[in-house]
Amino acid sequence: MALTKLPKDGLATNSVSTSQIEDGTIQNTEFADSTLTSAKFANSTIANAKLSNSSFTINGTSVNLGASTTANAGVDWQSVITSNTTMVANRGYIVNTSGGAISMTLPSSATIGDTIQIKDYAETFGSNNLTILRNSHKIQGATNNSILTTNRASVTLVYVDATKGWLFTDEHNVGDLGEPLFTSATGGTVTTTGNFKVHTFNSSSNFVVSQIGNSSANPSGGPTNVDYRVVAGGGSAAGPGGGGGAGGHRTTFPSPNSNAGAFAITVQTYPITVGAGGAAPPVPAPATPSRNGNDGSNSIFSTITSAGGGGGGTGYNGSVPSVPGRPGGSGGGGGNSEGPSTGGNGNTPPVSPSQGNNGGAGTSPAAGNRGPAGGGGAGAVGGDGVVPKGGDGGAGVANSITGSSVTLAGGGGGAAGGTPGDIGYGTGGSGGGGAGGQYGNPNGVSGTANTGGGGGSDASYAGNPSPSTATGAGGSGVVIIRYKYQ
16 A cells, blocks of 8 residues: 655654565655665665666656666757658757758757757758758747758758747758748739849839748859830820820840849839839810820839939911920920920939939921921930931930840931921831821821830821821830849
């Protein structure tokens, strides 16, 4: 039968022998603390069989009382690892990646003090990386995996708590321990060119960034920046008069540092605005006076705004004063009524580098002979009108942000002179600018959609067989974003 608890000094010295104790009857709850000493026993020993709890546990191993064992003060090292492995706490792993990269997964559960060690076996972590998968726990307080990318690397991880997770407490021959990350985003039409993704927005939408690169912390990762090309809507031409100015053109491409991006982003949603082209003025009755061109609308990405192209200036005859081209990303071309008419200023509002150029000057030294000017382009000023020829639209700018060279933001051309038989319309600027009209083909050509091209002016003048002619509208803009994704 079990003993009841004895008070202190309840047993005299040498009063109990082990033969008097039934096997398995002595429990630590039977005695008050510090009362059962070896002096109480005649032979000073108690066989394990007399005790109900006759063993103890070290590092998960049960050891009988009185038995010998070796206590491992560190971790239990495993045989060399050559394939993906889920690790166990308090073990060490010598990993051989000479046959290819390996992933080592941390335990699914962990308690404070759990320890894991990892060592490069074949000095190949630099060429065949070892990735430490966090398995729902944080590493160094972050929700990213870790990676070992240097030869002869060795690390020790100790689990602390849910806030920091596993911490590196000992590091040798290691570079940055963070997993290389690359920017990830959605929105627009996505294409790839080499190691880069390109998002092209032909209409207003959202650029949604869910992750940015970490090359500043890990050389193997991606940049934290992007490159952009933001082109606004082109201006429409006047009727008759100057060609429309191209939409403002702003870009960081090609950026320095091997196209690593020049514009910093964060994880967030960026609204994208793609500017519309300026609407063509209404078609008049044959005797209706001049019609002003309309400005294009702005395109916007984050803090970058490209200004809409300026509408073309007007001029009809001696009784109607000429109107200068309007300012904008690129300026509209000047009108042509009985005297010179200036082009609109480009790069308005001003930014650096410049987003566009001025429109050309229109001229009309005598009634009936007109020289409407071309609208400015992102790459060149609009051409001046030269009687009886309309000025050419200013050239756009070529850029390879999408992986191939594409020219955008050309100015609209001025129409041919003001009397029947005048043949010599202004060409549209390269990059989507519309051409001006001429006798027999009087309609102005609209700027090409998603180029920011300016519209071409119409040849509506006395004697034109189709005096109610259409003026070219401006082309809509585009927003393009590029970043490294692998």
